[in-house]
Amino acid sequence: xxxxxxxxxxxxxxxxxxxxxxxxxxxxxxxxxxxxxxxxxxxxxxxxxxxxxxxxxxxxxxxxxxxxxxxxxxxxxxxxxxxxxxxxxxxxxxxxxxxxxxxxxxxxxxxxxxxxxxxxxxxxxxxxxxxxxxxxxxxxxxxxxxxxxxxxxxxxxxxxxxxxxxxxxxxxxxxxxxxxxxxxxxxxxxxxxxxxxxxxxxxxxxxxxxxxxxxxxxxxxxxxxxxxxxxxxxxxxxxxxxxxxxxxxxxxxxxxxxxxxxxxxxxxxxxxxxxxxxxxxxxxxxxxxxxxxxxxxxxxxxxxxxxxxxxxxxxxxxxxxxxxxxxxxxxxxxxxxxxxxxxxxxxxxxxxxxxxxxxxxxxxxxxxxxxxxxxxxxxxxxxxxxxxxxxxxxxxxxxxxxxxxxxxxxxxxxxxxxxxxxxxxxxxxxxxxxxxxxxxxxxxxxxxxxxxxxxxxxxxxxxxxxxxxxxxxxxxxxxxxxxxxxxxxxxxxxxxxxxxxxxxxxxxxxxxxxxxxxxxxxxxxxxxxxxxxxxxxxxxxxxxxxxxxxxxxxxxxxxxxxxxxxxxxxxxxxxxxxxxxxxxxxxxxxxxxxxxxxxxxxxxxxxxxxxxxxxxxxxxxxxxxxxxxxxxxxxxxxxxxxxxxxxxxxxxxxxxxxxxxxxxxxxxxxxxxxxxxxxxxxxxxxxxxxxxxxxxxxxxxxxxxxxxxxxxxxxxxxxxxxxxxxxxxxxxxxxxxxxxxxxxxxxxxxxxxxxxxxxxxxxxxxxxxxxxxxxxxxxxxxxxxxxxxxxxxxxxxxxxxxx
RNA sequence: GCCCGGGUGGCGAAAUCGGUAGACGCGUUGGAUUUAAAAUCCAAUGGACUAAUCAUCCGUGCCGGUUCAAGUCCGGCUCCGGGCACCA
Numbered sequence: 001x002x003x004x005x006x007x008x009x010x011x012x013x014x015x016x017x018x019x020x021x022x023x024x025x026x027x028x029x030x031x032x033x034x035x036x037x038x039x040x041x042x043x044x045x046x047x048x049x050x051x052x053x054x055x056x057x058x059x060x061x062x063x064x065x066x067x068x069x070x071x072x073x074x075x076x077x078x079x080x081x082x083x084x085x086x087x088x089x090x091x092x093x094x095x096x097x098x099x100x101x102x103x104x105x106x107x108x109x110x111x112x113x114x115x116x117x118x119x120x121x122x123x124x125x126x127x128x129x130x131x132x133x134x135x136x137x138x139x140x141x142x143x144x145x146x147x148x149x150x151x152x153x154x155x156x157x158x159x160x161x162x163x164x165x166x167x168x169x170x171x172x173x174x175x176x177x178x179x180x181x182x183x184x185x186x187x188x189x190x191x192x193x194x195x196x197x198x199x200x201x202x203x204x205x206x207x208x209x210x211x212x213x214x215x216x217x218x219x220x221x222x223x224x225x226x227x228x229x230x231x232x233x234x235x236x237x238x239x240x241x242x243x244x245x246x247x248x249x250x251x252x253x254x255x256x257x258x259x260x261x262x263x264x265x266x267x268x269x270x271x272x273x274x275x276x277x278x279x280x281x282x283x284x285x286x287x288x289x290x291x292x293x294x295x296x297x298x299x300x301x302x303x304x305x306x307x308x309x310x311x312x313x314x315x316x317x318x319x320x321x322x323x324x325x326x327x328x329x330x331x332x333x334x335x336x337x338x339x340x341x342x343x344x345x346x347x348x349x350x351x352x353x354x355x356x357x358x359x360x361x362x363x364x365x366x367x368x369x370x371x372x373x374x375x376x377x378x379x380x381x382x383x384x385x386x387x388x389x390x391x392x393x394x395x396x397x398x399x400x401x402x403x404x405x406x407x408x409x410x411x412x413x414x415x416x417x418x419x420x421x422x423x424x425x426x427x428x429x430x431x432x433x434x435x436x437x438x439x440x441x442x443x444x445x446x447x448x449x450x451x452x453x454x455x456x457x458x459x460x461x462x463x464x465x466x467x468x469x470x471x472x473x474x475x476x477x478x479x480x481x482x483x484x485x486x487x488x489x490x491x492x493x494x495x496x497x498x499x500x501x502x503x504x505x506x507x508x509x510x511x512x513x514x515x516x517x518x519x520x521x522x523x524x525x526x527x528x529x530x531x532x533x534x535x536x537x538x539x540x541x542x543x544x545x546x547x548x549x550x551x552x553x554x555x556x557x558x559x560x561x562x563x564x565x566x567x568x569x570x571x572x573x574x575x576x577x578x579x580x581x582x583x584x585x586x587x588x589x590x591x592x593x594x595x596x597x598x599x600x601x602x603x604x605x606x607x608x609x610x611x612x613x614x615x616x617x618x619x620x621x622x623x624x625x626x627x628x629x630x631x632x633x634x635x636x637x638x639x640x641x642x643x644x645x646x647x648x649x650x651x652x653x654x655x656x657x658x659x660x661x662x663x664x665x666x667x668x669x670x671x672x673x674x675x676x677x678x679x680x681x682x683x684x685x686x687x688x689x690x691x692x693x694x695x696x697x698x699x700x701x702x703x704x705x706x707x708x709x710x711x712x713x714x715x716x717x718x719x720x721x722x723x724x725x726x727x728x729x730x731x732x733x734x735x736x737x738x739x740x741x742x743x744x745x746x747x748x749x750x751x752x753x754x755x756x757x758x759x760x761x762x763x764x765x766x767x768x769x770x771x772x773x774x775x776x777x778x779x780x781x782x783x784x785x786x787x788x789x790x791x792x793x794x795x796x797x798x799x800x801x802x803x
Numbered sequence: 804g805c806c807c808g809g810g811u812g813g814c815g816a817a818a819u820c821g822g823u824a825g826a827c828g829c830g831u832u833g834g835a836u837u838u839a840a841a842a843u844c845c846a847a848u849g850g851a852c853u854a855a856u857c858a859u860c861c862g863u864g865c866c867g868g869u870u871c872a873a874g875u876c877c878g879g880c881u882c883c884g885g886g887c888a889c890c891a
Contacts, residue, residue: 042890084891168890169891218806218886221807292805299804412888413888416889530885532885565884604815614815619829620828626842627843670817670827671826671827674817674827748872752823801872
């Protein structure tokens with residue numbers, strides 16, 4: 001018979017709720033602070049996923065341990081509630097998406113409470129709340145004031161048949177996901193945030209934060225800072241100039257053609273009449289391709305000659321100008337100098353179009369480009385130099401000729417910030433009749449989303465808000481104007497939400513400065529690795545901006561970051577409705593209880609690793625928890641309870657405290673819980689059960705299975721809650737008392753073990769060597785051989801090397 | 804294609820400043836208890852060879868290297884997963 005999880009869990013959840021057990025007094029600066037945060041969920045209609053449960057349990061367990069360790073813990077939750085599904089609900093039902101959003105949030109909240117998460121529910125936020133997005137708009141205006149928000153033409157996925165702009169996700173192989181209509185890329189005036197202005201700061205901050213190395217590397221590569229040279233090519237019979245950016249100025253003498261992005265503004269002017277038809281056709285073809293397709297190196301490099309010639313500034317040589325889709329308008333200057341001998345993409349393009357090649361670095365370029373370092377040839381004054389020397393010499397020469405300059409370039413592109421959607425924060429600017437653009441005054445924030453009669457797109461590319469006639473027309477400083485009808489992307493609200501939890505009801509500011517200074521940065525942040533660049537980079541950008549504005553004193557938002565892995569279906573596939581392999585946390589809770597679900601998800605493996613769901617897992621967790629419960633509730637075991645110590649258990653008990661304390665801190669719950677199982681197995685064999693250890697065991701379990709831990713605490717005869725009882729401490733002497741086990745190897749193969757004093761001295765280790773050589777299996781193996789040397793690694797191993 | 808991870812028993816995994824590979828759990832098998840079953844408790848469990856829980860050999864995706872010693876480090880592959888800027 002197992003414990004009655006339903007009664008027990010609901011009983012304690014009620015106690016926590018009624019007492020507001022986990023309410024945080026943010027102004028209590030007497031204890032050290034600890035801010036633990038999950039990436040907040042998008043409240044979808046399907047409700048909480050077992051994947052959410054994993055990350056949320058990990059942070060909840062850490063929060064609970066930190067409270068017991070005497071920290072003032074901030075552990076809030078909220079909802080990232082703008083998004084596509086709500087908009088589609090609105091279009092379908094002709095109802096405001098807030099209805100759909102609020103229903104889903106109610107459902108999420110019920111589910112979260114039933115899992116026993118120790119959130120401070122008075123701090124709950126949602127990004128769609130005008131009291132929240134007032135400050136999202138405020139930050140946008142601050143950026144606008146600083147010139148970091150600007151309008152520009154950018155390519156969007158335009159579907160003429162649907163009359164709407166589509167998200168990348170809604171486009172599959174150049175066709176719309178709904179209906180399969182052709183999609184083309186067409187330029188549209190958009191708001192853009194100048195994240196590139198923070199390129200260096202975003203890069204410099206990386207070494208100061210405690211994040212997974214892989215994520216730091218991905219951000220570094222995404223920012224993609226490179227130092228290079230801009231070379232200016234004159235155009236033959238024209239006063240136009242083509243600027244190219246290159247990191248390989250050393251190869252300039254080998255340049256045999258120039259390629260512009262098909263969207264490059266000069267294409268129109270430089271295309272000759274005889275090439276016009278081919279260029280038009282090519283541009284049309286490229287319009288249907290995504291950047292991803294265009295930069296896929298496995299695809300054939302396509303392009304066409306546009307009829308004009310550029311003049312290589314270093315040697316005056318005339319070279320053909322092509323357009324090619326492997327050159328992106330958004331990177332560098334949207335044009336490249338092509339050196340087929342020393343760049344693989346150029347090599348492939350040149351082979352296909354039968355363009356000359358000229359080798360300028362010694363190395364083999366007969367089958368493919370030689371991209372390595374080497375001695376320069378065919379390069380006039382740069383002959384004999386290596387890459388670095390030649391780069392410098394050639395760039396200096398270009399500068400002298402007025403045909404070049406050094407330049408730092410980022411792969412990072414400015415952040416496209418407009419969406420042609422309804423369900424997002426309105427961008428608070430007005431386009432005045434006189435052609436100027438004015439920001440909405442701060443005093444008029446929040447600029448609320450108006451209700452619409454119809455949420456469908458207009459069909460001509462105008463966002464749905466352009467239908468809100470009354471809202472649209474406004475006056476500012478006595479002048480008439482039209483409001484901006486684009487809305488912000490979902491990323492906006494999630495770029496600063498972590499700061500709002502600190503002072504969520506503040507009407508005057510993002511938060512009380514004193515509180516923001518105290519609580520930021522977030523100490524531990526947990527969320528999926530799929531956010532490694534976008535969300536985590538945007539949030540860092542906004543944080544650094546607000547730091548520069550004097551609003552935040554810290555320079556990074558998230559000090560320590562953990563990723564949680566995906567939970568796959570039991571078939572090893574990603575969980576999806578269509579595969580029928582989804583698992584609902586509600587079903588698992590109904591059958592085994594919230595604690596069993598929490599325990600299973602923490603025990604099944606490392607939090608950061610993706611792994612399949614096991615249907616046996618939660619049941620096994622419940623079996624173990626029953627086994628624990630019996631020690632506290634079953635008369636047979638209660639009779640063994642003792643006020644006295646039990647020396648036999650000292651080592652394993654203290655080892656368990658140590659392991660759990662260390663492992664929980666770094667979210668390695670699986671190994672900590674495994675050690676708790678070892679302790680429980682020992683308790684089952686023991687002749688007496690010290691009550692002190694039973695209390696300690698309940699405390700160690702409390703972070704992961706809080707409901708059961710409260711119950712065990714009461715079964716031990718204590719009144720009240722276990723949550724704030726001081727975390728158990730390790731008796732190191734009990735750990736040191738035990739001898740260590742040395743492995744004895746001959747030529748790396750294990751021949752036996754010897755128990756020996758821990759941290760023995762050099763003389764004592766001589767004795768160990770003798771004992772090792774005397775082992776039967778060692779003697780047998782060594783027979784007829786000579787011992788060459790003996791290596792002793794303290795507390796670990798004796799390695800005998802024989803000839 | 805580019806950037807970043809990962810591959811260990813029948814299964815989830817543990818062990819990475821190089822030091823006893825498989826802790827802990829699932830599953831399986833055997834035993835105790837029971838009229839019986841469930842539940843519970845105890846024990847065994849990588850593979851080959853074996854009467855054997857002796858010994859020996861093999862074994863951490865594949866090929867090669869460094870070392871007294873390699874799951875761990877190095878070189879070259881391969882397969883799987885995440886991201887690629889309008890999904891969040």
